[in-house]
Structure formats: structure tokens, C-alpha cells
Amino acid sequence: MQESHPGWIDDAQAWVGALSGWVWGWPMLILLVGTGFYLTFLLRGLQFTELGHSLWLALIKRKEDGAGDISHFQALMTALAATVGTGNIAGVAAAIAVGGPGALFWMWITGLVGMATKYAEAVLGVKYRVVDPRGEMAGGPMYYLSRGVGGPFGKFLGTLFALFAAIAAFGIGNMVQSNSVADALRSSFGFDPVWTGIVIAVLTAAVILGGIKSIGRVAEFFVPVMILFYILGALVVLAINWRGLPAIFLYVVQDAFRPAAAVGGFAGATLMAAVRMGVSRGVFSNESGLGTGGIAAAAAQTKHPVSQALVSMTQTFIDTIVVCSMTGFVIIATGSWTKVDPATGRGFTGSPLTIEAFSTGLPGAWGGAIVSIGLALFAYSTILGWSYYGERAIEYLLGAKSILPYRLLFIVASFLGCWVLSHPGAGGFQLVWSFADVMNGLMAFPNLVGLLLLSGIVAKETRDYLATKKK
Numbered sequence: 001m002q003e004s005h006p007g008w009i010d011d012a013q014a015w016v017g018a019l020s021g022w023v024w025g026w027p028m029l030i031l032l033v034g035t036g037f038y039l040t041f042l043l044r045g046l047q048f049t050e051l052g053h054s055l056w057l058a059l060i061k062r063k064e065d066g067a068g069d070i071s072h073f074q075a076l077m078t079a080l081a082a083t084v085g086t087g088n089i090a091g092v093a094a095a096i097a098v099g100g101p102g103a104l105f106w107m108w109i110t111g112l113v114g115m116a117t118k119y120a121e122a123v124l125g126v127k128y129r130v131v132d133p134r135g136e137m138a139g140g141p142m143y144y145l146s147r148g149v150g151g152p153f154g155k156f157l158g159t160l161f162a163l164f165a166a167i168a169a170f171g172i173g174n175m176v177q178s179n180s181v182a183d184a185l186r187s188s189f190g191f192d193p194v195w196t197g198i199v200i201a202v203l204t205a206a207v208i209l210g211g212i213k214s215i216g217r218v219a220e221f222f223v224p225v226m227i228l229f230y231i232l233g234a235l236v237v238l239a240i241n242w243r244g245l246p247a248i249f250l251y252v253v254q255d256a257f258r259p260a261a262a263v264g265g266f267a268g269a270t271l272m273a274a275v276r277m278g279v280s281r282g283v284f285s286n287e288s289g290l291g292t293g294g295i296a297a298a299a300a301q302t303k304h305p306v307s308q309a310l311v312s313m314t315q316t317f318i319d320t321i322v323v324c325s326m327t328g329f330v331i332i333a334t335g336s337w338t339k340v341d342p343a344t345g346r347g348f349t350g351s352p353l354t355i356e357a358f359s360t361g362l363p364g365a366w367g368g369a370i371v372s373i374g375l376a377l378f379a380y381s382t383i384l385g386w387s388y389y390g391e392r393a394i395e396y397l398l399g400a401k402s403i404l405p406y407r408l409l410f411i412v413a414s415f416l417g418c419w420v421l422s423h424p425g426a427g428g429f430q431l432v433w434s435f436a437d438v439m440n441g442l443m444a445f446p447n448l449v450g451l452l453l454l455s456g457i458v459a460k461e462t463r464d465y466l467a468t469k470k471k
Contacts, residue, residue: 016434023441029279032289035448036113039120042459047115047313054310055317064308068301069136072311074216075300077223079293079315081215082173082385084227084323085378086180087285089371090351092327096337097349099277100260100269101251104328106278107285111320114288115313120451120458122312124148125294126305127461133400136212139298140389141165141291141447142396148454157446158396161291164443165393166406170413171436173386177379178417184351184379186421188372197418200380205411208387212299215384226377227323233370234326237334237361244333251332264338265347285324286316290440291447295389306465327354334360351375383414 040047047054057064063071070078095103121141128147129139142165146158178200182193207218238245255274262268283289293312302308331337336357341348348356351371358367387410394406451458 013434016438020434020437020441023438024280026276028441028444029276029283031448032117032283032444033110033113033279035289035451036110036115036117039116039451039455039458040113042455043116043119043462046462047112047119047317050310051314051317054314057307058311058314064302066301066303067137069212069299070216070301071220072300072302072308074220075296075308076311076315077219078212078216078299078385078388079296079312080227080318080385081219081223081381082292082296082389083285083287083315083319083382084223085177085285085382086351086375087281088230088319088323088378089327089354089375090180091281091285092324093331093348093353093357094350095277095281096328096331097266097347097353098269099274100255100266101248101328101332101337102253102255102257102260102269102271102274103278103281104325104332105252105256106275107282107320107324107328110279110282111286111288111316111324114282114286114320115316117288117451118286118293118316119309119313120455121288121291121294121447122297122309123305123458123461124450124454125296125298126300126302126308127457129298132395137299138392138395140295140392141443141450142393143298144294144454145446145450148457149450154450157449161443161446162393162396164439164446165291166390166397168436168439168443169386169390169393170410172440173390173436174383174410174413175417176436177382177386178414179421180351180379181376182418182421184372184375188368193418193421197415200383200418201411201415203380204383204387204414207384208391208407208410212388215388216299219381219384222377223381226374226381227318229377230323230370230374231326233358233362233367233374234330237330237358237367241333241361244335245329248329248332252328264335265340266338267347282320282324286319288316289448289451290444291450292386292389292443295392296385299388304465305461330354330361331357336360 057072058076062073095107124144125139128144129137130143132138142158142162145161146155149157178197181200182196185191185196186193207214259271260269293315297308297312300308331353334357336348336353339348339356341352355368355371358371361367390410391403391406394402
């Protein structure tokens with residue numbers, strides 16, 4: 001039954017939803033992807049030529065001597081904790097449901113050029129980081145805008161970014177995620193959202209009250225386990241449905257450059273729909289261009305900004321090229337994107353589409369359980385990663401004294417995101433989602449301006465590092 005809201009909530013949802021559509025319209029998407037292409041050209045395709053070295057630094061070497069609070073690997077896992085979330089499950093499914101299999105191709109393109117953007121964010125994040133009053137490293141767009149771009153304009157952009165990031169962390173990085181966990185666990189296992197909220201709040205407090213070192217230690221173990229759990233589940237589905245594998249790449253590549261025809265529960269899609277959904281969901285998933293990668297990178301122990309940046313760009317590769325692809329392959333291989341949802345009479349979309357795909361691919365209830373557990377793990381990890389982004393933003397605005405109150409509010413918000421499922425009278429939760437989406441988009445603009453203005457410094461740091469590496 002349709003939930004009833006007070007009139008002002010419905011009006012606010014309509015207004016904020018329209019604002020979100022404007023913020024995340026074609027100009028923003030073109031700016032995001034265009035910046036990635038520009039940096040790819042400027043850096044001579046570094047994300048391709050140095051990918052092997054980057055993966056070795058990230059996954060084999062794992063740490064480096066130098067100033068910082070956590071290791072290379074812990075910084076990468078903290079960033080992955082924040083980005084591997086609902087977008088990898090629900091976002092990919094929504095992209096394919098609206099844009100067809102070709103949307104996955106455009107997600108790949110967004111991820112590949114986004115690696116250059118993430119790299120640049122990390123170079124600047126480390127180069128312009130500072131030591132805060134507690135003796136910890138602090139960095140990210142607010143610092144490279146205020147210190148790198150400099151002047152009143154740079155400080156203004158830095159303040160804007162920090163303000164938007166501090167607010168967005170409560171929405172897209174917290175309440176939206178905990179709500180997704182509670183919804184998934186209630187739907188699959190019948191768990192009471194209130195008790196889910198209590199557990200999430202306690203687990204969140206146990207980690208984030210210890211600061212970045214605590215988050216890094218937990219992420220170092222938790223994130224690889226949750227990613228491997230989901231990937232192994234997807235690989236089992238693909239192995240069982242191996243006959244559909246040859247068609248996957250054919251569907252993806254062909255439909256990326258031609259309109260996808262209607263079939264079954266899929267209503268068909270224009271070429272522009274495939275591009276738009278692939279790009280927008282790709283950006284939502286890997287966050288390249290939002291600036292968050294520079295915040296995590298700044299905490300890493302490293303001697304040179306570029307060595308950490310090479311590690312950081314593997315985050316986008318793992319998130320989009322690996323994890324998102326697993327979701328897309330399962331959906332396409334099982335043919336679930338063409339099925340009709342009995343509840344709506346239309347094609348499946350979002351999380352229900354991914355659940356349907358895994359349930360089709362695996363016998364019994366295993367498929368749905370894998371998606372529900374994966375969604376819960378992904379969403380919880382996002383809460384941990386974004387708590388650090390938010391506290392760094394509030395510290396920049398209000399000083400170190402604001403960090404503990406911010407953490408406490410963040411813990412309470414993680415409970416409230418679950419609580420609203422049991423109290424629909426609390427108002428329209430979609431308003432929280434839409435408002436956070438707007439804040440996310442607004443974060444990107446000052447960050448992208450900074451990346452373009454400071455791109456010459458990124459190129460110089462890269463040349464210096466590569467010249468030393470070749471000696």
C-alpha cells in the first residue's frame with residue numbers, strides 16, 4: 001500500500017528530486033567523464049600502462065615506509081569499504097533494467113577513465129595533506145583546494161566541498177546504507193529493523209570511535225572477505241549457467257552501440273538510455289570525481305604521492321571492472337533482465353533483479369541469501385568508510401573538537417536509518433536519499449574544478465616518480 005506522507009514531505013520530495021535530477025544531469029556527467037578522459041590523455045594512459053605495478057603495490061607489497069597513519073593496503077580497503085556498496089548490486093541492476101546490457105559497457109568506460117580521476121585525487125590528497133592537532137594526517141579536496149588552488153577562491157571551494165561532504169556522509173554514506181541492510185535482512189530472514197539498527201549502531205560505534213587506525217584494521221580484514229564472498233557466489237552462478245557465457249560479451253558490446261530491443265519483461269531502451277544509465281550508475285558506484293578517494297589516500301604511509309595514488313586507482317578497477325561486472329554477468333547470463341516481476345507486471349529492477357538473477361542461477365534459497373548478505377555487508381562497510389570522510393570534512397570546518405560529537409551523531413543516524421522501516425509515520429525516507437544524492441553531486445563540482453586547475457602538478461609529480469622508478 002502506498003505510504004501516506006504530510007503534504008510538505010511530498011512537496012519537498014518533489015522539489016529535491018527535481019534538484020537531484022538537475023545536479024546529476026548531462027552537464028555533470030559530461031564534466032565527470034570528460035575530466036577522466038582529459039586526465040587519461042595528460043597522464044598518457046597511466047591507468048593502463050601502470051596497472052600491473054599498481055596491483056603489485058596494493059595487493060603484494062601492501063605497505064611502505066613513510067609518514068602516515070595506516071598502510072597502503074589499509075587505505076585502499078578503507079576506500080573500497082566506502083565505494084563497494086548498494087551501487088554494486090542495486091545500481092548495476094537498475095542500469096541494465098533501464099539501459100539494457102549495453103549499460104554495463106558504459107560502466108566499464110566510466111570506470112577505466114575514472115581510474116585516472118581517482119589517481120589524481122590521491123596524488124593531490126597526499127601532496128597537500130597536513131598533520132592535525134591530534135598528530136594524524138588530514139587531507140582530501142578541502143586541503144588541496146585551499147592549499148593548492150589557494151587564495152580566496154581555493155578556500156571557498158574547499159569550504160564548499162567540506163560542507164557538502166559532511167552532510168552527504170549522513171545520507172548516502174549512512175542512513176541510506178543502514179536502511180538497505182535492514183530492508184534486505186527483513187525481506188530475506190524476517191529480522192526486526194529495530195534490532196538490526198541496534199546491532200549496526202553498536203558495530204559502527206565499536207569501529208569508528210577508534211578513528212582511522214581502527215577503521216583501517218577492520219577494513220583490512222572485512223573488505224577482502226566480503227568482496228570474495230560475493231565474487232565466489234557470482235562465479236558459482238556463472239559456472240552453473242556456463243552455456244550463457246558466450247552471449248554475455250556479445251550482448252554488452254552490441255547493445256552499447258545500438259538500441260536494445262524489447263524482449264520479455266524488458267521494455268527496450270534507446271542508445272542514449274544505455275549511455276546515461278551506464279555512466280551515472282558507474283559514477284555512483286566508484287565515486288571517481290567526488291573527491292573521497294583523496295581523503296582516504298591522505299592517511300596512508302607513503303614516501304611519494306604517486307606510489308599511494310597508484311594503489312588508490314586500483315579501487316575503481318576492483319569496484320567497477322571486477323565487482324560490478326560480476327553482478328552484470330549474472331543478470332545477463334541467467335536472462336533475468338528479460339523476466340517479468342509478478343508483483344508489478346513489469347521487468348525486475350534494482351536489488352530485486354539481482355536477487356532474481358542469483359536465485360535463478362543457484363538452487364534453493366542460496367541465491368537470494370547471497371545477495372541479501374552481500375548487500376548487508378557492502379552497505380555496512382560503506383558506513384565505516386564514509387564515517388571517516390565525514391569526520392575529516394567536519395574537522396576542516398570546525399576543528400578537531402567537533403570529531404567526537406560528529407561520530408556520536410553518525411552512530412545515532414545509523415540506527416535511525418533502520419528505525420524508519422518500522423515507523424513509516426516518521427515520514428518519507430526517499431527525501432533523505434534524494435537530499436544526500438544532491439549533496440553527493442554538489443561535492444563533485446568543486447573537486448573537479450580543483451583537479452583541472454591542479455592537473456599540471458599531478459602530471460609533474462607523475463613524471464618525477466616514473467623517472468625515479470626507471471633508474
